[in-house]
Amino acid sequence: MQLPEGVEVVGPRHDRYEEILTPPALAFVAELHRAFDARRRDLLAARAARVAALAAGGSLDFLPHTRHVRDGDWRVAPPAPGLVDRRVEITGPTDAKMTVNALNSGAKVWLADLEDANTPRWENVIGGQLNLRDAVDRTLTHTAPDGRRYTLHDGDLATIVVRPRGWHLTEKHILVDGERTSGSLVDFALYLFHCARRQLDLGHGPYFYLPKMESHLEARLWNDVFLSAQDHLGLPRGTIRATVLIETYAAAFEMDEILYELRDHAAGLNAGRWDYMFSVIKTFRTRGRDFLLPDRNAVTMTAPFMRAYTELLVRTCHRRGAHAIGGMAAFIPSRRDPQVNETALAKVREDKTREAGDGFDGSWVAHPDLVPVCREVFDAVLGDRPHQIDRTREDVHVTAAQLLDVRATPGRRTEAGLRNAVSVGIQYLTSWLRGTGAVAIFHLMEDAATAEISRSQVWQWLHNGVALDDTGATVDRALVERLADEELAKLPGDPADHAAARALFLEVAVADDFVDFLTLPAYERMP
Template identity: 40%
Template sequence: MGMELVPSPPGLEAEYRTIFTANSLVFLQELVSTFDEEVDKILRQRISRKTHLDLSGDLPGFCDDTASVRSDPNWRVSPVPRRLQRRHVDVGDLAPCDTQRFLQALSSPAQGLQVDFDDGNCPTYQNQIKGLHNVYRAVHGQFPNAPMISQAPVLMLRPRAWNMVEHNMMVCGKEVSGPLFDFGLLMFHCGQLLFDSQSGPFFYLSKVESHLEARLWNSIFLWTEQKLGLPVGCIKATVLIENVLAAFEMEEILYELREHSAGLNCGIWDYSASFVNKFGHRKAFLLPDRSKYVNMEKLFLRSYMELLVQTCHRRGALATGGMAAQLLPGDRDSAPYREILANVTRLKLLEIRAGVDGFMVYDLGLIKPMQKLFQLHTHDNQMHRLRDDLTVSPGDLLSMPAGGVTLFGLKYNIAVGILFIEAWLTGRGHFFYRGQVEDSATAEISRSQVWQWIRHQTELEDDGRVVTRGLVTALIREVTGELLHNSTVREERRLATAGSMFLEVVGHREFPEFITTYLYLDHTFIASQYHRQEVGEAWNIPRPKL
């Protein structure tokens, strides 16, 4: 069976040789060949399920076919490993290709690191190779002055989601599935050492939509453990429940992964965007301005988080909350610093009181304050809180919050969408805007809302104007103008390209399912990456200060 691999990008020849050895390529080829048809099948099942919902007008509910799993009180997931039992604060959106931040996080007091090849990472060939090599170096103790992997925060490795492919490798004439590429290379090079040091291998699984997808991951884990001579169940995975359909199958997802489960995680913006993905053409599911009306205090998100906690703790699994995206100012004595810290504390306290066992922050300066907040309420974890008092109905999970659309919210979503596309065109998976980090999750909800508001011709609360493609076009010009301060001609052109691509994606007749897939398959993005390889442009481009 044939394998084709694109040669090394300029400047990464040594990293390339370390990652793509003869043995690792044989392993990766076998992994892909074994599971490629199953990957295609689950992607087709997603399409089939969405088509059924569209044609029937049905709404999701708790499945009758799996009622026996939910009603059986006796099963539990396998015991949580020691290093995961007290993981109050993880660092999120940690793109491992960013060597400097990766090293800072390795030496931080965080209990875990979300090593992110997905939402916070732009999957250029350069970034994937550099990121894989940095994980390799960390696990093999090759970074000077960095702690040994047994002493560093535990690595929670997040491969790409099922919707992503790897353009630079083909097996049997087909581009390789992105998550299999990432997972396979991480396990081959790091799995044994992580296990020997009692530090893994641990994973985050993104954008899982059903228990059948969890079953596929479980099969992949079992195959990999057997191939690499590792004990069954040593791989542990936290599934991110960031799709509305998965919220109705949380127990079934834990059941399918019960030998390999490290619990479930809440992802507020991808989860909210999934409502538009699945039901956005239905006016009953019009999602109001996220900047004003959508937060964890609303019924549909609060119910989802509480059900996740109840489900996990009932089955002996860990329940983790979302990521605080806010950035702390440098001056600790300033009023803005105190205000941001107070706001993060208030929101994270809601999650702690709901019963989560941990959550994520982006800013390393938030680690210690949030750990202290957790220690005020629990020393280890909150798995003893079973939440037996709670009953969550399908109506609770599908209850849209009240509210409308503001001009500020519309412009904010446009800015985030444009800046995300612009970031991808320069090889960055996240960026900073208005005092917080933005990534593909916030880009998803931003472009989803603009698409839906155009589709339903929603009126602005401010002045009654209708959200149309014409209005969005005018606001794109306005927002782009505001972002172009002190820009070079090249930056102006790139931002103009991003604005055009954003207008294209929010104006589509049919909703593009994932903005990352849309961009990754777009000629503009592919051409920009090949151009950067040809001219030898550095992969690590400075982030704009916005």
């Protein structure tokens, strides 16, 4: 294949890859890289500068120089076709089986995840794009090892909304002018190039979820990418629509500004609760007891700082005419254990009832069996209405102090909680390094975001000399390593199968320097 000038594809070529890695598609990737990658890297440097300022004693607050945006009278574009009613959204990676099951699930939207529920193994990156295109064409099928065949049904399918990788991740298998490309731009460009026209012909459009942003300037970068991409492909401006995950602590203070930057392309905001919790720990990890959380599984959405965050999100979205989408409850059902199944359904129902009552227009689930309970809860609140954007929550007035009130979170820091964090981290990384980014552990759905909470909490407790509430033991490296060995011994199979994951977990959980994302060193270990 004749590649565009300056473009190298160093990943292996498998069956049908040439259908995605076409010269025009790669030229489009190269154009976006050359136009925007320098800004991407500058914004990542700005993140690092903010972290340094916070470590030196700074804090977060609403930006004084953008007050005119927060006070202004403006609204985002009206909802696009397929994104008017979003009462149930299912999330999951883009393997063929999940793609078929998600689209057939009865959910209104499928978040086709190329990020936290995925891994950036080359086969997932390009295979996912093939599955998405085949799904849009309704030609996708999957045959399981047991012979069971999965096909798309003839009725309405969930609207596809693609989540590309975050700005911090690169794609090492596609080089432009000798540089790694942005994972964000690769995922975005390949889907847009191959599926935008197809989606428009079906009456929908190219829709995206944007993860991990930390400022409105990062949203401005995405908006400029959208404008350039639409012009390159001859798409009307505003064709692309994007929902932003508010899943970093800094972004919670810039919700209005993020919507404003994307206003002609904005479809809403999502309460990305798990990454948000990780970001809370990460942002103030060196600041002592004011930002120490209890055991991971003890932190609920009713904690004061989490409640402030979600209520502000609904208030902000509805004031601007945007959808507010709730987060994912981690509990997953079991078709083999009725008691586990009953507990999971009750927990999910409780979570979705709270969100619907707070004004959210829809919410996420991670398993097809959870679609009915989420739909039932939102049907009871919405009725025949597609959303409740008209419920503007004028009663909500959230201050910076409320968003920062982490210390008021109830719960204890225990050896059981530390042990759970270590075990989950090792088990998840074992799965991740093998190419699977979403895995059930202890009846909870774990992805990169929930694993980040585990390892960052271990790092924070260790580097702040936390004494556990139940045993009185001080968290230090020796304790973490002992628990790692004990938990490793409980896992099935040869301990050597988990050795790489154990080493990586300790690298990101106990080292003196905090690695921004565990997926960064993990990616370098992945072929």
